[in-house]
Amino acid sequence: MGxxxxxxxxxxxxxxxxxxxxxxxxxxGLVLTLSGPFAAYGKQVEHGIRLFxxxxxxxxxxxxxxxxxxxxxxxxxxxxxxxxxxELVVKDNVDILAGFMLTPSAFAVAPVAxxxxxxxxxxxxxxxxxxxxxxxxxxxxxxxxxITAPLATWAAKNxxxxxxxxxxxxxxxxxxxxxxxxxxxxxxxEIVGEVRIPVARPDFAPYLQKVKDTKPDAVFIFxxxxxxxxxFMKGFQEKGLAQAGIKVIATGDLLDExxxxxxxxxxxGVISSFHYSEAHKSAENQAFTAAxxxxxxxxxxxxxxxxGFDGMHLIAEVLKKTGGSADADKFAEAAKGMKWESPRGxxxxxxxxxxxxxxxxxxxxxxxxxxLQNVEFDHLDNFKDPGKx
Amino acid sequence: MAKISIDLSPLQKASAWKPAExxxxxxxxxxxxxxxKSLALLSxxxxxALFALSLDLILGYAGIISLGHAAFFGLGAYAAGLLAKYxxxxxxxxxxxxxxxxxxxxxxxxxxxxxxxxxxxxxxxLGVSMMLYEAANKATDFTGGVDGLQGVEMKPLLxxxxxxxxxxxxxxxxxxxxxxxxxxxxxxVQSPFGHSLRGIKQNVKRMPAIGTxxxxxxxxxxxxxxxxxxxxxxxxxxxxxFVSLDVMSFSRSAELLLILVLGGTGSLYGALIGTAVFMxxxxxxxxxNPQYWQFWLGAALVLxxxxxxxxxxxFLNRLPALAAKKRGx
Numbered sequence: 001m002g003x004x005x006x007x008x009x010x011x012x013x014x015x016x017x018x019x020x021x022x023x024x025x026x027x028x029g030l031v032l033t034l035s036g037p038f039a040a041y042g043k044q045v046e047h048g049i050r051l052f053x054x055x056x057x058x059x060x061x062x063x064x065x066x067x068x069x070x071x072x073x074x075x076x077x078x079x080x081x082x083x084x085x086x087e088l089v090v091k092d093n094v095d096i097l098a099g100f101m102l103t104p105s106a107f108a109v110a111p112v113a114x115x116x117x118x119x120x121x122x123x124x125x126x127x128x129x130x131x132x133x134x135x136x137x138x139x140x141x142x143x144x145x146x147i148t149a150p151l152a153t154w155a156a157k158n159x160x161x162x163x164x165x166x167x168x169x170x171x172x173x174x175x176x177x178x179x180x181x182x183x184x185x186x187x188x189x190e191i192v193g194e195v196r197i198p199v200a201r202p203d204f205a206p207y208l209q210k211v212k213d214t215k216p217d218a219v220f221i222f223x224x225x226x227x228x229x230x231x232f233m234k235g236f237q238e239k240g241l242a243q244a245g246i247k248v249i250a251t252g253d254l255l256d257e258x259x260x261x262x263x264x265x266x267x268x269g270v271i272s273s274f275h276y277s278e279a280h281k282s283a284e285n286q287a288f289t290a291a292x293x294x295x296x297x298x299x300x301x302x303x304x305x306x307x308g309f310d311g312m313h314l315i316a317e318v319l320k321k322t323g324g325s326a327d328a329d330k331f332a333e334a335a336k337g338m339k340w341e342s343p344r345g346x347x348x349x350x351x352x353x354x355x356x357x358x359x360x361x362x363x364x365x366x367x368x369x370x371x372l373q374n375v376e377f378d379h380l381d382n383f384k385d386p387g388k389x
Numbered sequence: 390m391a392k393i394s395i396d397l398s399p400l401q402k403a404s405a406w407k408p409a410e411x412x413x414x415x416x417x418x419x420x421x422x423x424x425x426k427s428l429a430l431l432s433x434x435x436x437x438a439l440f441a442l443s444l445d446l447i448l449g450y451a452g453i454i455s456l457g458h459a460a461f462f463g464l465g466a467y468a469a470g471l472l473a474k475y476x477x478x479x480x481x482x483x484x485x486x487x488x489x490x491x492x493x494x495x496x497x498x499x500x501x502x503x504x505x506x507x508x509x510x511x512x513x514x515l516g517v518s519m520m521l522y523e524a525a526n527k528a529t530d531f532t533g534g535v536d537g538l539q540g541v542e543m544k545p546l547l548x549x550x551x552x553x554x555x556x557x558x559x560x561x562x563x564x565x566x567x568x569x570x571x572x573x574x575x576x577x578v579q580s581p582f583g584h585s586l587r588g589i590k591q592n593v594k595r596m597p598a599i600g601t602x603x604x605x606x607x608x609x610x611x612x613x614x615x616x617x618x619x620x621x622x623x624x625x626x627x628x629x630x631f632v633s634l635d636v637m638s639f640s641r642s643a644e645l646l647l648i649l650v651l652g653g654t655g656s657l658y659g660a661l662i663g664t665a666v667f668m669x670x671x672x673x674x675x676x677x678n679p680q681y682w683q684f685w686l687g688a689a690l691v692l693x694x695x696x697x698x699x700x701x702x703x704f705l706n707r708l709p710a711l712a713a714k715k716r717g718x
Contacts, residue, residue, distance in 0.1 A: 078537045078631040079635075086556065087426070103535075169527075169529070
């Protein structure tokens, strides 16, 4: 059965050989975290990728797109991600590597992209330094300093003078903490306390008690999107910090659409900064969220879905520019300076760093049509990652 | 005085290499030519097999149960990584450094571990590995924390073979180290030392009566097991040129125990076969069903353990008897 199929494929390939070389399929190797505690990350990014292909057709510059998906669970084991990327290159002969949910995965795979000369599209991992690890990396998600700086500025301008910072103890957390302190201090604010908490299974109760005793105006919190955010908000509620007059300000990871419903009404009124909200008002986002709701009625689109969607968009546009070639040098060159309208708003790729430039929005959790939404009320346009300046 | 003569021939016979063993060791060589594009997976199988071997030494032979064996694996991994990062990128030197550190850590912690009975040992090994995990997590400047240790640059093996993308060097390197360590372990378990360990496992109260220093033997084997795990960790670092915090995680220890139970304890080969079966199944299942493969892997494990209670090795050992019984009917 398999043999006959292979023979037929071979015969078909021989026939097609006369045709243009561009008829070769475009193989995209996706390293996603699809099981374990970070399974929602891979799911959302995959949804975004598939939505793009469903909308725009699965043929790019004359080449049919083939996705080869690998699960690098738990997502924090670089050796697993690296092995999978190696296999995608030598065994599956992929043209492009994409995905990479968490920082260790992106860091471990960067040398593979460099050595194998494959474009590497980072669709989630958010430590600032990632794009410096290989000249073939292009990022379509965000960096933590990029999201954090506008929030610090906003807070200082809006009567928040004393802030206690809580961040997850890993690359993105350190980035967020560093940037917040820097920007907030420059704007005249004061950091009255800071703490780093474990990435996995954090218990917030003892930290929150300490925060309450310090009586800051607000707590700045960064935790990786998911369960930790729910646990934080629950603890915040239980310890009665809101009643003590302490506000929560956060990067949007805390309140992403995937988990905001499990936080519930205690999220109402929380201010955050982020690059994507399901409630973003634009024709692109309306089309995106409508298509998402139709294809995946059980889930809500979040920033990761948007990054997957945009990552695929980038691949499609770059290949149109290079005439179907996925050569890493050409790819990176063509990607530099590329601009388009994403569901999150206008975005572009920084020609200097291959990182994303985007609008960062300040949002407030509000109930819209029965759903908790991050409603945008302020924004900072074309904002570059300050972590690399 | 009459000369006492003991017939050692059964023991000598047991220590001779059997044809099946030779065939077994030819398999990875054949695999190299059969799956030239899966060498990254094959080398990680070899490395995990060495790690499983180290647990088999202490659990399968000496009966010391451990839920924190990844601590030594992780120590070896970080030792090799840090050595390479700060300029000592020679693989063999890194391997030696990792072995020394893990052995020393094993020796020191053995006194803690061996104080109690099985349940306390479970807790102490778990505790030691959690402490090391958190220490590595906290020392971000040194270990890179959750982001992983970067900048691990390996020199070519023996100044000759660079670690390539296809994983050829990585595969031969891991395989040869595995074989040498296996050969050593095989000698060890067939020596009087190894036999005394089995005796301790079977009846710990009786062994002192025939003059075996039980505590000393257990310390020795625990120390050796830790050293083995350290070498395995170092191999993983050197072949992937990256250390993630996950090398010390509880899940790595637990998975290892699973592998060993699957393969069968106390036979050395069980550790190797268990690793190959587990990792191949994991790879295959996660390839065909990236979202829910863990369900199928779990189902497969339950079935295997139900029908081959002493692991795959136990099942293989019973095969001749089963066949004879069938012929008898």
